Amino acid sequence: MFKFAFLCFVPSLFLLFTTTSSSHNTSFSKTCPTNHCSNGPNISYPFWLSQGSPPDEYCGYSEFGLICDSGTIFNLPPGLYYYVKYIDHANHSLKLVDYDTANQACPRALHKVPLGNLPLFHSPLNLNLSFYYNCSHYPSGLSSIECLSSGSNESFVFMMGEETKGFDWSGNCEANVVVTVMKDQITSDGDLIKEFAGAMNEGFVLEWKTAEKCVECEASNGVCGFSNTKQEVLCFCKDGSTRSNSCEGGSSAGLSKFVIGLIAGGIGFGALLICILLCCFRRRLAPTVSKFWRSKKIDQDIEAFIRNNGPLPIKRYSYSEIKKMTNYFESKLGQGGYGVVYKGNLSNNSPVAVKVLNGSKGNGEEFINEVISISRTSHVNIVNLLGFCLEDKKKAIVYDFMTNGSLEKFILNKNFETNPPLSWERLHHIAEGIAKGLEYLHRGCSTRILHFDIKPSNILLDKNFCPKISDFGMAKLCSETNSIISMYGARGTIGYIAPEVWNRNFGGVSYKSDVYSYGMMILEMVGGRKNISIEASDSSETYFPHWIYKHVEVGSNVAWHEGMTTEENEICKKMIIVGLWCIQTIPSDRPSMSRVVEMLKGSIDQLQIPPKPFIFTPIKTQVDTCTTSSSCD
Incomplete structure (x- = not known):
C-alpha cells in the first residue's frame, strides 16, 4: 500500500512543482513552422500544412490549410481543388491552377472560383x-471550340x-x-480559341487580406491560429500566452499563470489524498467505479453534444414511447453492427423504422453521428430522420419506413417471384439518385458529411x-474547409473500403473514399453479385472489377445479359465505366460526385475508358468489418 501511495505522490508533487514554476516562464513564443510539399512553394503563416493529423493548436487561418498530393493543393469550398504554383508573402498573393483542368490540351471549365466569405479577393x-x-x-460566323x-451542338x-449582344446565350446553351x-495570357488581337487552354493551365492570382477574426490579434503583434479541440480562433502572443482575440494587456499574463499554478498545485495535492484513500480499496472498488463512471461519462458527453448542436429539428421520444411505437419490438426488419431495426407506427398510423442501438457497443459515437448528421440534412436521396430516444443506456432512432427495403435484396436477388428484377432504366435512376445524395453530403450542406459505409444494404x-x-x-x-481528415484505424465494410x-x-482519407465505395456498389449493381467472396481463398480471383475487365471488353458493344436492347446496353456500359473511374486506386484519380452525376446524365460517347485499378481489396483478416475509433479535424 505504501508503495502505491508513493507512486501517487510523485506525479502529484511533480504537478505542483511544474505548474507553479511555469508561471515565471515568459521566454516561450509561438513559432509558425515552414513546410513544403515536393517541388512546391514554402508553406508558412497564414498558410499551414493540413496533411495527416494537424496539431490541436496551430497558427494560420483555419481556411488556409494546404495539402500535399502530387503537388501543393488548396481546397476552396465546396470541395474544389487547385494546384498552388507560388505563394508571394511580400505581396500577399498566390497563383492557383484548377485541379480539374490542369495540363489538358482542351480543358473543359467546370466551375468558377468560389471565394465565398474567405479572406481572399481577385x-x-x-x-x-x-x-x-x-x-x-x-449567331452565324462565330468560331466554336471544336x-x-x-454533335450538332457547339461550344464557345x-x-x-x-x-454577341442581343443574343440569349444562356437560353440557347446547356451551360x-x-x-x-491572367490578363497577360490573352492577347488583344489573338485567337482566343487557341489561347484559352494555355491561359487556364497558367492559372490566376488571388490576394489575401487579414482574416476578420484575426484583425485584433495581428494588430497587437500576435499570431492568429486555431484550436481544433475548442473549435475557436486563438491569438498566440510573444509572452507565451494564448488569448482569444488580442495580445493587449499582456502584463497580467504572469500573474494569471501564477494563480493558475497555485490552483493546479492544490488540485494535485487533493488528488494525492484521494489517491491514498482509494489505494486501500482499489481491488474491491476499481471495476465497479470504472464501469459506472465510463458509462455515465458517455451518456453525459452525448447529452452535452446534443445541447451544443441543438436545438434539433426532430422529436425526442421516451423509451416507453419507443416500445409502444414498435408494439414491444414485435416486427424485426433487420440487424446491423450497431443495433436492430424494427417496424413501428406513429400515433397517426404512419409506418416508421426504429433502430434500437446496442447499449454495450462503442462510446456513443455512432448515435451522435446518426442523430446530428442526418438531422442537418434535407435531400430527396437522404433518409428522413423523424426522432430519437436517449434514456440512460437506451438509445433509438426513428426513420421514415421504406416500402421496398434495401437495394441489397434486389442485387442479391434469389427469388424473382418475391422481388422482380429491377430494369436497367431503374438501376440507372437509382445510381444517379445515390450520386446526387452523396454530392449533397459532400458539398451541399453547411457541414461536410463523409459517410464511410456506402453499400447496397445502406x-x-x-x-x-x-x-x-x-x-x-x-x-x-x-x-467545409477540411478536405483531408485524420482517422485512427479503418472503418467501413469489406469489399467497399477505399485503399487509403x-x-x-495510398493517400489521405477524404470524400474520395466515399466515391470509391460508391463505385464498388454500382459495379455490383451491374453484375448482380457480391464483389468479394468471403469463402474464396484467393481474393485476387474474385475481386469484382478485375472480373469485369477479364470477362468484358468495355470498349466494345457489350451484351452483358442476354436479350438486352441497345439502350439497356448503353446504360450498362455507362455504369461500368463510371464505376471503374470511381474505384481508381489513387484518390485524386477518382471523380467528384458532381462529375459522377454529369457522367451518368451524359452520353456514353463522351466517357473515356479508365485505367485498370492495380490493387485488390484487403482480405477480411486485415481489417475489421466495422471500427469506430476516429476523430475529425
Whole structure:
C-alpha cells in the first residue's frame, strides 16, 4: 500500500512543482513552422500544412490549410481543388491552377472560383473568360471550340462581357461557366480559341487580406491560429500566452499563470489524498467505479453534444414511447453492427423504422453521428430522420419506413417471384439518385458529411424506388474547409473500403473514399453479385472489377445479359465505366460526385475508358468489418 501511495505522490508533487514554476516562464513564443510539399512553394503563416493529423493548436487561418498530393493543393469550398504554383508573402498573393483542368490540351471549365466569405479577393492581374457549352442555337460566323462541341451542338468562349449582344446565350446553351485567367495570357488581337487552354493551365492570382477574426490579434503583434479541440480562433502572443482575440494587456499574463499554478498545485495535492484513500480499496472498488463512471461519462458527453448542436429539428421520444411505437419490438426488419431495426407506427398510423442501438457497443459515437448528421440534412436521396430516444443506456432512432427495403435484396436477388428484377432504366435512376445524395453530403450542406459505409444494404428504396442513403453510424462531420481528415484505424465494410482508409500510403482519407465505395456498389449493381467472396481463398480471383475487365471488353458493344436492347446496353456500359473511374486506386484519380452525376446524365460517347485499378481489396483478416475509433479535424 505504501508503495502505491508513493507512486501517487510523485506525479502529484511533480504537478505542483511544474505548474507553479511555469508561471515565471515568459521566454516561450509561438513559432509558425515552414513546410513544403515536393517541388512546391514554402508553406508558412497564414498558410499551414493540413496533411495527416494537424496539431490541436496551430497558427494560420483555419481556411488556409494546404495539402500535399502530387503537388501543393488548396481546397476552396465546396470541395474544389487547385494546384498552388507560388505563394508571394511580400505581396500577399498566390497563383492557383484548377485541379480539374490542369495540363489538358482542351480543358473543359467546370466551375468558377468560389471565394465565398474567405479572406481572399481577385488580383487586378486577372480577367474572366465566359464559356458556353452545347449551344443548340448561336449567331452565324462565330468560331466554336471544336474539341468541346458535341454533335450538332457547339461550344464557345468569350472574354466576359464581349459576347454577341442581343443574343440569349444562356437560353440557347446547356451551360455557362465563368473562369478566371491572367490578363497577360490573352492577347488583344489573338485567337482566343487557341489561347484559352494555355491561359487556364497558367492559372490566376488571388490576394489575401487579414482574416476578420484575426484583425485584433495581428494588430497587437500576435499570431492568429486555431484550436481544433475548442473549435475557436486563438491569438498566440510573444509572452507565451494564448488569448482569444488580442495580445493587449499582456502584463497580467504572469500573474494569471501564477494563480493558475497555485490552483493546479492544490488540485494535485487533493488528488494525492484521494489517491491514498482509494489505494486501500482499489481491488474491491476499481471495476465497479470504472464501469459506472465510463458509462455515465458517455451518456453525459452525448447529452452535452446534443445541447451544443441543438436545438434539433426532430422529436425526442421516451423509451416507453419507443416500445409502444414498435408494439414491444414485435416486427424485426433487420440487424446491423450497431443495433436492430424494427417496424413501428406513429400515433397517426404512419409506418416508421426504429433502430434500437446496442447499449454495450462503442462510446456513443455512432448515435451522435446518426442523430446530428442526418438531422442537418434535407435531400430527396437522404433518409428522413423523424426522432430519437436517449434514456440512460437506451438509445433509438426513428426513420421514415421504406416500402421496398434495401437495394441489397434486389442485387442479391434469389427469388424473382418475391422481388422482380429491377430494369436497367431503374438501376440507372437509382445510381444517379445515390450520386446526387452523396454530392449533397459532400458539398451541399453547411457541414461536410463523409459517410464511410456506402453499400447496397445502406441504400433504402421507397415505394417509387427512389433511393435514400441511410445508416450514418460511421459518418464523420467535418468543416467545409477540411478536405483531408485524420482517422485512427479503418472503418467501413469489406469489399467497399477505399485503399487509403486501410493503408495511408495510398493517400489521405477524404470524400474520395466515399466515391470509391460508391463505385464498388454500382459495379455490383451491374453484375448482380457480391464483389468479394468471403469463402474464396484467393481474393485476387474474385475481386469484382478485375472480373469485369477479364470477362468484358468495355470498349466494345457489350451484351452483358442476354436479350438486352441497345439502350439497356448503353446504360450498362455507362455504369461500368463510371464505376471503374470511381474505384481508381489513387484518390485524386477518382471523380467528384458532381462529375459522377454529369457522367451518368451524359452520353456514353463522351466517357473515356479508365485505367485498370492495380490493387485488390484487403482480405477480411486485415481489417475489421466495422471500427469506430476516429476523430475529425
